[in-house]
Amino acid sequence: MTTTEMMTLKTEPFVLNFGPVHPSTHGVYRMRATLDGEVIIDIEPVVGYLHRGIEKLAEERTYTGFIPLTDRLDYISPMSNNLAYCLAVEKLAGIKVPERAEYIRIIIAELQRLANHCVAVGSFLNDAGAYFTPFMYTFREREKIIDLFDMVCGQRLTYNYMRIGGVSQDIPEEFMPALKKLVDQLTRFIEEYERLLKQNEILLARAKDVGILPRETAINYGISGPVARASGVKWDLRKADPYSIYDRFEFDIPVGETGDCYDRYRVRIEEMRQSLRILKQAMKDIPSGPVKADVPHLVRPPAGEAYAHLEAPKGELGFYLVSDGSIAPYRCHIRPTSLINLGALREMVRGWKVADLIIIFGSIDITMGEVDR
Amino acid sequence: MTVALSGKEIASQIEEKFPGSVEESSQDSLVMKSNSLLPAATFLKDTESLKFDYLNYITAVDYYSYFEVVYQLTSLEHNHSIVIKTRCYTRENPAVPSVVGLWQGANSQEREIYDLMGISFEKHPNLKRMFLWEGFPGHPLRKDYL
Numbered sequence: 001m002t003t004t005e006m007m008t009l010k011t012e013p014f015v016l017n018f019g020p021v022h023p024s025t026h027g028v029y030r031m032r033a034t035l036d037g038e039v040i041i042d043i044e045p046v047v048g049y050l051h052r053g054i055e056k057l058a059e060e061r062t063y064t065g066f067i068p069l070t071d072r073l074d075y076i077s078p079m080s081n082n083l084a085y086c087l088a089v090e091k092l093a094g095i096k097v098p099e100r101a102e103y104i105r106i107i108i109a110e111l112q113r114l115a116n117h118c119v120a121v122g123s124f125l126n127d128a129g130a131y132f133t134p135f136m137y138t139f140r141e142r143e144k145i146i147d148l149f150d151m152v153c154g155q156r157l158t159y160n161y162m163r164i165g166g167v168s169q170d171i172p173e174e175f176m177p178a179l180k181k182l183v184d185q186l187t188r189f190i191e192e193y194e195r196l197l198k199q200n201e202i203l204l205a206r207a208k209d210v211g212i213l214p215r216e217t218a219i220n221y222g223i224s225g226p227v228a229r230a231s232g233v234k235w236d237l238r239k240a241d242p243y244s245i246y247d248r249f250e251f252d253i254p255v256g257e258t259g260d261c262y263d264r265y266r267v268r269i270e271e272m273r274q275s276l277r278i279l280k281q282a283m284k285d286i287p288s289g290p291v292k293a294d295v296p297h298l299v300r301p302p303a304g305e306a307y308a309h310l311e312a313p314k315g316e317l318g319f320y321l322v323s324d325g326s327i328a329p330y331r332c333h334i335r336p337t338s339l340i341n342l343g344a345l346r347e348m349v350r351g352w353k354v355a356d357l358i359i360i361f362g363s364i365d366i367t368m369g370e371v372d373r
Numbered sequence: 374m375t376v377a378l379s380g381k382e383i384a385s386q387i388e389e390k391f392p393g394s395v396e397e398s399s400q401d402s403l404v405m406k407s408n409s410l411l412p413a414a415t416f417l418k419d420t421e422s423l424k425f426d427y428l429n430y431i432t433a434v435d436y437y438s439y440f441e442v443v444y445q446l447t448s449l450e451h452n453h454s455i456v457i458k459t460r461c462y463t464r465e466n467p468a469v470p471s472v473v474g475l476w477q478g479a480n481s482q483e484r485e486i487y488d489l490m491g492i493s494f495e496k497h498p499n500l501k502r503m504f505l506w507e508g509f510p511g512h513p514l515r516k517d518y519l
Binding site for chain 2: 047048051053055056217219220221222223233235240241242307309316318320322330331333335339340342343344372373
């Protein structure tokens with residue numbers, strides 16, 4: 001029996017438009033929600049407001065020249081985008097990356113995961129109604145990570161740091177002491193944050209058992225990253241299909257039990273702890289040496305195709321490249337984590353109230369730059 | 374490590390079940406005839422020893438003489454993957470069967486391909502343009518779009 005039939009007072013379904021410019025939509029996402037009173041019957045996502053045709057632009061740029069555009073995909077974690085693209089080109093062209101560069105990449109990628117989760121957790125709590133206090137705390141910590149990125153590449157948002165065959169420049173001398181300090185600070189910060197929120201009654205009331213995504217549904221929808229792991233899918237590409245040198249590090253894959261909003265929050269916090277563990281190991285073992293392989297300015301991979309993916313902070317991010325032997329990709333497809341994760345939103349929100357729609361949406365953690373491309 | 378299964382091996386398993394359904398196969402991938410894509414995909418998803426329950430991505434490539442639709446499947450249980458492809462040899466209204474019934478994650482990706490590459494997906498529940506508006510001239514990812 002539907003909700004409408006159960007009610008003695010019949011109400012007409014009502015269509016409510018969210019966005020594209022709405023504080024809770026994390027960009028220019030629009031959804032048409034069909035409501036029965038306060039209960040959501042269905043939603044229809046409308047995307048494309050940020051479509052820039054990045055896949056088409058790739059076809060008229062050189063392999064190296066496309067790297068800056070990857071920054072503009074998921075602009076909350078550009079370093080991971082850079083890395084995913086470079087991995088794909090390296091796979092296509094068979095380029096070996098020097099040892100030191102691999103370590104730098106791991107350090108940067110894990111810092112990026114921490115920075116992304118800071119934003120994800122902060123804005124999730126914002127959507128839960130804790131306006132800007134937890135958000136400011138997480139942004140304060142993200143700022144410190146961004147200072148480190150600024151140190152290695154001089155940019156704060158669009159880094160363009162990874163290169164085909166390594167990274168653009170070696171890390172400066174002051175980086176390692178600063179990183180060590182940051183790891184200590186972040187460890188303390190997470191504990192502090194956890195004391196504030198782990199057993200917080202309001203958060204539990206708002207997020208526990210809300211927006212449940214069952215395990216089988218998550219797999220069928222192709223969901224990846226923390227959202228899938230919160231639903232109990234123990235799948236992390238760093239372990240399942242290790243790229244770069246992830247097989248050398250010890251870390252755990254946190255998984256949730258019920259797949260509700262609270263589990264998604266918990267998984268992100270636990271992942272931050274695991275990232276710090278990886279950082280500590282990488283800091284200890286990093287060798288000296290060159291940071292970029294000897295790669296010509298105009299890379300000409302042999303004709304063929306390659307798909308390389310990595311565990312980006314939001315989930316599986318991959319690049320499918322087709323080469324015709326020229327200096328530009330013949331076709332470049334980006335596997336968009338955010339778009340695919342967003343596909344399950346409809347399943348998650350049906351039957352919940354409008355107020356829950358915002359928190360469920362916030363718990364997926366999407367970036368419109370990656371949805372629309 | 375995810376094991377990339379040999380396209381040739383999977384092709385022979387599919388051929389055994391559905392004779393004449395594989396167009397060609399290589400080490401990395403296999404090309405299906407589009408009319409037998411759905412039964413073969415169902416076979417890949419439901420066979421216990423293969424169990425491709427996860428669809429990584431769908432994409433399409435324009436090779437001028439044909440369009441190629443690429444699917445990468447992974448089995449989370451067995452940790453192996455396969456790339457299957459299907460081709461459309463016409464530029465006027467090319468169409469392939471939709472796999473939304475098997476993997477819901479295909480929904481938005483097939484809409485995206487329809488929008489940007491102009492390939493229709495038969496029996497898709499909601500085949501509308503995704504990023505561009507209805508009435509937008511042409512499909513930008515086609516090679517003849519300027």
